[in-house]
Amino acid sequence: MLQFNLLVPAHTDEEIKEDLKNLLGQLIARKKRHFSSYKRLILDFELKNQDNDFHLFVVSAPVTKPLK
Secondary structure, X not given: OOOOOOOOOOOOHHHHHHHHHHHHHHHHHHHHXXXXXOOEEEEEXXXXXXXXXXXXXXXXXXXXXXXX
């Protein structure tokens, strides 16, 4: 489970950058841990707050050629 509190805003640009860097790191670690065999390109995404819970929606496509 991701540990990221979007309800408490950061106070400075540096805090915002650090929070986003931490969130991205958690998402990457989760992807590697649970979905390491999935090879897809992210085409679009949307993060929504629904009923006091955050949901990440992703549009992706399979990789048909090796990525450089």
